[in-house]
Amino acid sequence: MSFEFLADADSGSGGKxxxxxxxxxxxxxxxxxxHAVLFADLFTVLLSxxxxxxxxxxxxxxxxxxxxxxxxxxxxxxxxxxxxxxxxRVYVEDREGRKTxxxxxxxxxxxxxxxxxxxxQVEESARLLGVATGGFERFFQQLGQPTSHAxxxxxxxxxxxxxxxxxxxxxxxxxxxxxxxxxxAE
Amino acid sequence: MSFEFLADADSGSGGKxxxxxxxxxxxxxxxxxxHAVLFADLFTVLLSxxxxxxxxxxxxxxxxxxxxxxxxxxxxxxxxxxxxxxxxRVYVEDREGRKTxxxxxxxxxxxxxxxxxxxxQVEESARLLGVATGGFERFFQQLGQPTSHAxxxxxxxxxxxxxxxxxxxxxxxxxxxxxxxxxxAE
Numbered sequence: 001m002s003f004e005f006l007a008d009a010d011s012g013s014g015g016k017x018x019x020x021x022x023x024x025x026x027x028x029x030x031x032x033x034x035h036a037v038l039f040a041d042l043f044t045v046l047l048s049x050x051x052x053x054x055x056x057x058x059x060x061x062x063x064x065x066x067x068x069x070x071x072x073x074x075x076x077x078x079x080x081x082x083x084x085x086x087x088x089r090v091y092v093e094d095r096e097g098r099k100t101x102x103x104x105x106x107x108x109x110x111x112x113x114x115x116x117x118x119x120x121q122v123e124e125s126a127r128l129l130g131v132a133t134g135g136f137e138r139f140f141q142q143l144g145q146p147t148s149h150a151x152x153x154x155x156x157x158x159x160x161x162x163x164x165x166x167x168x169x170x171x172x173x174x175x176x177x178x179x180x181x182x183x184x185a186e
Numbered sequence: 187m188s189f190e191f192l193a194d195a196d197s198g199s200g201g202k203x204x205x206x207x208x209x210x211x212x213x214x215x216x217x218x219x220x221h222a223v224l225f226a227d228l229f230t231v232l233l234s235x236x237x238x239x240x241x242x243x244x245x246x247x248x249x250x251x252x253x254x255x256x257x258x259x260x261x262x263x264x265x266x267x268x269x270x271x272x273x274x275r276v277y278v279e280d281r282e283g284r285k286t287x288x289x290x291x292x293x294x295x296x297x298x299x300x301x302x303x304x305x306x307q308v309e310e311s312a313r314l315l316g317v318a319t320g321g322f323e324r325f326f327q328q329l330g331q332p333t334s335h336a337x338x339x340x341x342x343x344x345x346x347x348x349x350x351x352x353x354x355x356x357x358x359x360x361x362x363x364x365x366x367x368x369x370x371a372e
């Protein structure tokens with residue numbers, strides 16, 4: 001992992017992380033972690049691949065009801081969706097081309113393995129906990145706007161196309177903007 | 187991973203899992219997963235290393251207020267503690283021999299890397315979400331009693347010493363029964 005994007009951005013955090021950056025024990029209070037605003041959502045990294053020998057990272061997102069996140073796939077990254085609060089619909093296409101959507105409510109769980117097209121939409125203000133292959137957890141701060149605080153009411157951040165391309169390339173991700181989910185089974 | 191212990195045990199599940207066993211997409215409703223009772227706690231595997239190419243597994247535990255779980259370490263397994271409900275005190279010894287404890291409440295997070303001695307105690311009836319290096323998620327059903335249902339009021343299961351040795355050996359884990367946490371800093 002690299003902090004280039006953090007150091008580049010007007011992050012307020014000066015590129016410093018609250019995470020140890022190596023496999024050492026640590027604790028975080030609710031709301032602590034590496035924050036980034038992406039569109040209207042707040043992403044917070046609780047654990048990175050730097051602490052787990054690249055195995056996995058853990059992050060939360062806090063998001064208002066919003067639009068469908070465009071379909072995408074990441075060739076090297078397994079990703080989970082666990083709903084803490086609210087309602088989130090997750091869409092995924094399996095290896096046979098079958099599309100499914102599922103409305104997840106608190107305690108529900110979804111898994112999207114590497115390589116499959118997926119998308120999601122927050123249908124009711126939500127908090128999610130995600131786990132992904134190590135390294136992917138910092139995608140959100142590369143694409144979004146790092147910030148030093150977790151408070152409400154921060155202005156939304158809309159990445160420009162160059163930032164989207166750079167973040168996608170860094171994580172072997174493809175955006176699939178024309179993907180049609182209208183025939184997804186529930 | 188092997189299901190030997192599941193098939194061995196009087197699990198009621200016949201050794202079948204609700205998880206796909208390979209990197210395919212799936213969803214679980216709250217309360218679904220692979221269940222096991224260990225002492226008075228219910229552990230539920232939501233995702234195993236079989237779905238993540240061995241990278242990580244995800245599990246929940248639902249536990250009443252209880253005694254201190256004895257100190258232990260696992261040489262190959264990174265492990266997280268995320269509190270969904272309740273209060274859990276996590277104890278860990280760092281590489282310099284400094285002991286720390288932290289009372290975690292909802293939204294708080296703890297990380298224990300591979301090799302460090304740690305323990306925990308549920309101080310107020312809790313639900314936890316854990317992530318660990320792939321494979322470790324099934325430790326709880328190897329040590330505990332697999333069960334096909336997630337309901338309340340199941341009898342506690344106390345493993346015998348042979349079962350403890352077998353489960354510990356399968357996960358390169360050491361129990362440290364005489365470990366003293368009385369000098370842990372908060």
